[in-house]
Amino acid sequence: MKSISEAYKDHPINLHNIIPIDFKKVHELPDSHTWPSLGQDSISDTSHDQVIPIIDIEDPNIVKLIGHACETWGAFQITNHGISISFLDEVESQSRNLFTQPSQQKLKALRTPDSVGGYGRPRMQPFFPKFLWQEGFTVVDQSATVDQTSKIWPNGDHTPFCHVMEEHQKKSKDLANRLLGLMLDSLEITKDDLRITLLGSSSSPEDLKSEAPHTALQLNSYPACPDPNKAMGLASHTDTSLFTILYQSSRSRGLQIKVDGFGWVTVPPVPGAFVVNIGDLLDILTNGRFPSAVHRAIVNQSHHRISIGYFYGPPCNSKIAPIPKLVDSNHPIRYRDMTWREYIGIKAKHFEKSLSFAAVNPEIRTNAQS
Ligand SMILES: O=C(O)CCC(=O)C(=O)O
């Protein structure tokens, strides 16, 4: 069975699209990074700030609150989750530390065209004619990360970074498990129902535990930008995860979610909170009940913004299909069965139209693609 990292190898990206510019040397927005058609669309409307709910994980109504947020917005912010602000500050500061290294050092950890982990531009880059104002570092495999970061920081200085990222992945995994349970409860779906869809009826509950979920930590860096209204951090997209747990630095706004009837809504940073957004895989598994959130990151002139996304996925050999209990005459089946690997292939080819390609009837579009 191929791993997901191996599945990505089937869809290599052009090297030109991987190497970020040296942002420190750029004082005017280059034409290569100027998005002419953004106009007013890039300006956030602060009056809509409170649309995406902020939920305390210890709230007695947590199941209802999470279910409502997922169905309505495909996203929410979660507080009181047990991961301390001081720890998150450390994760942010180690990420900042990596991105403030000289360009020639960071390039030593450049991901190869067919790999997921390491330093580089976002995987979505090839879908756009203009470059994004972003550089990223993806942590998938701990030993590869140790290897790559030891090239960025010679003399063993990579250890604190690697240690904190490993801890963050562990803590995020526990939180993701807890959130998944709450999301399923809100739909009256058990973990067994989910397991049978993902791994088949001959699998056992131990299989879901022993088959490690596929996860990745995505560190995003958006340096202060000379002309933010003409630049784009990460363009409109949905995540290829069950859901994503995102930490954003509290100093500057940047994340926006597209909401029907509102347009682009800014998700303001709440100190210590995570943004949770539904990804394509949970959209498919819930038969569209939890829509994958369309989102993007805009940039600003004064701050170097950092965000850290934990992409939570099912085991690598999973089948992705609507859970039968969520399909009935009122909720006709929206998506066809496929393996996760097949979906990665669809995404690599069709990007934002991927959910339509997974739909039984492509005319029935999810609101993830409006
Ligand atoms: O930086 C952000 O707020 C969004 C990051 C994001 O969407 C991603 O990493 O997929």
Ligand SMILES: [Fe+2]
């Ligand atoms: Fe995203």
